[in-house]
Amino acid sequence: MKLKEWLAPIVYLASNWISLIGVVLVTTSGILWLFLLPSTLRGHSPDPYIGILQFMVLPAVFFLGLGLIPAGVWLFKKRNKGKLPDVFPPLDFSNPRFRRLLAFLGATTLANFIIGGQLTYKAVSYMESVNFCGQTCHVVMKPEFTAYQNSPHSRVECVSCHIGPGANWFVKSKISGSWQVISVTLKLYPRPIPTPIENLRPARETCEVCHWPQKFGGDRIRVFNNFSDDEKSKWTKSVLLMHIGGGNGYEGIHGAHMGPGVKVRYAHSDKQRQKIPWVEYTGKDGQTFTFKADGYKADGPGNLDVRTMDCMDCHNRPSHTYELAERGVNRALAAGDLDRDLPYVRKVALEILKAKYATTEDSERDIPAKFKAYYEKNYPQVWASRKAAVESSARNVLAVFSRSVFPEMNVQWGAYPVNLGHTDFDGCFRCHDERPSTKGNRTIPQDCDTCHKTLAQDEESPKVLADLGLDKPRAVGH
Ligand code: HEC
Ligand code: HEC
Ligand code: HEC
Ligand code: HEC
Ligand code: HEC
Incomplete structure (x- = not known):
């Protein structure tokens, strides 16, 4: 009698399909979840789809299955008026029902392991790749992906920066990653993607x-190339010792x-953190100073957002x-991608680049065409004798555009301010504007x-570069 009561649940389970489906769902989702665990525990699963799968879909399936099991038993009991089926003892291998149950559980578990293991292994390694990050949300992240490929970090995976180590990050990335996938699917994302980012900020x-920090230091020489808008696109250089x-x-x-021990806190009055009316600086001796922008009256940050500088x-x-268009063109000129022997090449390129293009397709069609048309119309001789140079420059004007402007995402020139420096955007001068401290x-x-x-500012041939032997054209490509 005791034994019979003990084993009754199994009999109930084996005897109705609803509970059996429940068992399948519970084991499948449980095993898949376990397979996903190692990659996520490494703190390394960047992928929002995995996040959704592991933290939304699988648990939902698991609990659905868990609910189906008693529901099936309840229905079965009701139908049989509380009586056990007369197949007993169920643990007897001669009982076909029990054999069927065992075979069923064994086969599904094995299938789970094989399919689950293969699928998740492949999926995880694919989803961790940069390609996936950049291409799955193709249109949405195209600006970031493109800019990234042209950056010194083009070999650093998206996840290395956007998902830090540790449990805290792990949870953050799952939640916000899952939301990102949903918003991409439903096209809820804003264009351009707002910056600075709130979640997943490195x-x-x-x-x-x-x-x-021990690794970098000292001074570093940097050369900035500039060109003017005259006929010859005059090349000047600034040399800075940073x-x-x-x-x-x-x-x-x-x-x-x-x-x-140094700490800089600041309050900003706009979302992009370009306006910084209040700054607090704590030096190595622990003394604190407050600096307020011209016209800022309150003593403290008030209800503005405050950040610690990092x-x-x-x-x-x-x-x-x-x-910005100017910098892109300067770079292309310095690299020889735009031919400086074409009259007014910088001026023409900039005018064309700054026009509006509604779609990427428009820009791909119109930019090279406009550039060529300019020389064909205004400098027929140049067009006749240097057609190849005009055409390759035309392609490279388009390349400058395609690196920085993404009409579909509404990323226009200057949509993402750069804070390093002060010539293109306020940058350092957001705070470094000679504002006095309150004490x-x-x-x-x-x-x-x-x-x-x-060391030199806008000079045609800075002496310092000659002294350092940096004034000669590079051997490569010449
Ligand atoms: C996985 C390693 C890795 C991580 C993480 C990383 N970087 Fe880098 N970073 C590099 C490498 C590699 C270079 C290229 C070094 C070179 O070109 O000499 C680089 C270059 C740079 C440069 C110099 C660019 C130049 O013009 O010379 C800066 C500045 C920089 N990183 C800042 C950052 C910041 C800020 C972060 C955090 C958001 C960061 N890096 C995260 C590996 C990394
Ligand atoms: C070297 C570190 C680093 C790497 C690698 C990196 N990012 Fe970023 N990313 C950043 C930083 C820093 C920000 C801006 C954070 C801020 O200002 O709040 C950012 C911002 C973003 C934004 C928000 C929009 C914007 O432009 O400000 C998106 C989307 C993004 N990254 C996607 C990617 C993708 C996709 C990859 C891989 C193809 C990637 N990131 C690789 C550091 C990195
Ligand atoms: C106050 C602004 C500021 C902060 C904060 C800052 N940097 Fe920089 N960093 C700069 C500037 C400016 C340069 C020089 C850029 C140039 O050469 O044009 C630079 C250069 C670098 C370089 C290149 C160094 C080299 O020798 O070429 C690296 C790497 C770097 N920073 C990493 C970091 C990291 C990591 C942090 C955070 C721990 C950090 N920076 C914080 C302003 C800052
Ligand atoms: C608070 C720091 C800071 C101060 C003060 C400062 N600069 Fe700069 N400056 C920078 C940084 C950082 C860069 C490099 C930006 C980059 O890496 O792109 C820069 C770049 C430049 C460049 C080259 C820019 C280009 O694109 O051609 C010039 C020229 C320049 N500064 C001139 C000045 C002059 C003139 C002053 C005095 C009014 C000044 N700077 C004060 C930080 C500063
Ligand atoms: C959020 C405000 C803020 C921004 C942005 C900022 N700084 Fe500063 N910076 C400060 C404060 C505050 C001090 C300390 C002033 C003092 O000592 O009284 C300081 C000091 C400095 C000093 C040392 C000055 C000295 O005379 O000892 C340098 C160099 C410097 N900043 C460079 C930069 C550069 C380069 C950038 C841009 C890449 C930058 N700062 C951006 C707030 C800022």
């Missing part, structure tokens, strides 16, 4: 996995904001660098030697 620790600084000290740009407040475009006699300085020594 943390300082993320960057420091590769760029540990005071990178850092290490673990207080010198230079990094040391000033990120040295041990790498991304300056390096907000480490891998999605969209250029003590100091400012956030704009003195031109604060951040870089200007």
